[in-house]
Amino acid sequence: MLGVAMAVLLIAAVVVAGRGMLGHGHAVLRAGVRAVVQLAAVSLVITFVVHSLWWTLVFVLLMFTVAVRTAGRRMTDDPGWSWAWAAAPIGVGVLPVLTLLLASRLLPWQGLSIVPVAGILIGGALSATSLAGRRALDELTQRHGEVEAALALGLEERDARLEICRTAAATSLVPALDQTRTVGLVTLPGAFVGMLLGGSSPVAAGAVQLFVLVALLAVEAVAIVVVLELVGRGLVRRPARGPGRAPVRRTPTRWSLLRRPVQ
Numbered sequence: 001m002l003g004v005a006m007a008v009l010l011i012a013a014v015v016v017a018g019r020g021m022l023g024h025g026h027a028v029l030r031a032g033v034r035a036v037v038q039l040a041a042v043s044l045v046i047t048f049v050v051h052s053l054w055w056t057l058v059f060v061l062l063m064f065t066v067a068v069r070t071a072g073r074r075m076t077d078d079p080g081w082s083w084a085w086a087a088a089p090i091g092v093g094v095l096p097v098l099t100l101l102l103a104s105r106l107l108p109w110q111g112l113s114i115v116p117v118a119g120i121l122i123g124g125a126l127s128a129t130s131l132a133g134r135r136a137l138d139e140l141t142q143r144h145g146e147v148e149a150a151l152a153l154g155l156e157e158r159d160a161r162l163e164i165c166r167t168a169a170a171t172s173l174v175p176a177l178d179q180t181r182t183v184g185l186v187t188l189p190g191a192f193v194g195m196l197l198g199g200s201s202p203v204a205a206g207a208v209q210l211f212v213l214v215a216l217l218a219v220e221a222v223a224i225v226v227v228l229e230l231v232g233r234g235l236v237r238r239p240a241r242g243p244g245r246a247p248v249r250r251t252p253t254r255w256s257l258l259r260r261p262v263q
Helices: 002-019 025-049 053-076 082-103 111-142 144-152 157-182 190-197 202-232 254-259
Strands: none
Touching: 002 025, 025 053, 025 111, 053 082, 053 111, 082 111, 082 202, 111 144, 111 157, 111 202, 144 157, 157 202
């Protein structure tokens, strides 16, 4: 019955996305099928991995690598290697928090504990990185004239970019804020429900879920700040468009503005 129910829900999602002209009908189908295959494979792998700390570390590094590539491609739409810059916000956000949890023994040195918590933190950093990067780059493209005006007024290139895109990118923290504000009132997150189903007391499940939510806020806030710095310095950017596509206007330097001929 579980398989039938999932198939019906997936078909319903595809039909609604298609009939509603959302442009994601095929993407919904592919995502659903990939989720089934990937979770089936990962379930088998985790059964083996969690019994060894070394294999647990390898699996966490694999999750990190996939997250970096996914977030980087989402941000830049670049088939090249510029997506690798996504390693900075995800790594700087996740590594200190995960290290603190392990060093303080709040998170046991066991694969069965490390893998799910690391997955939650990396997933949160992935979402924050891709959303913040896309919104920052979209804002710079749409408000390119304001960046030029800021440069003409004497702002450094980094400061001019950040002045324009910081507010838009900061909205990427809103989902994590809403989830934390409404926990227990609107939603019962996965860690809480999973521990309850596993036989833990509601108090213990609530405590674990609380530290996961607070850790996610820290991870995502750091990731967004690092993404903004990379965008401001021009390290994360979108490539020039290919033939037949509209050219991307590059942010000019102050020197190029000074050399512009007077009309």
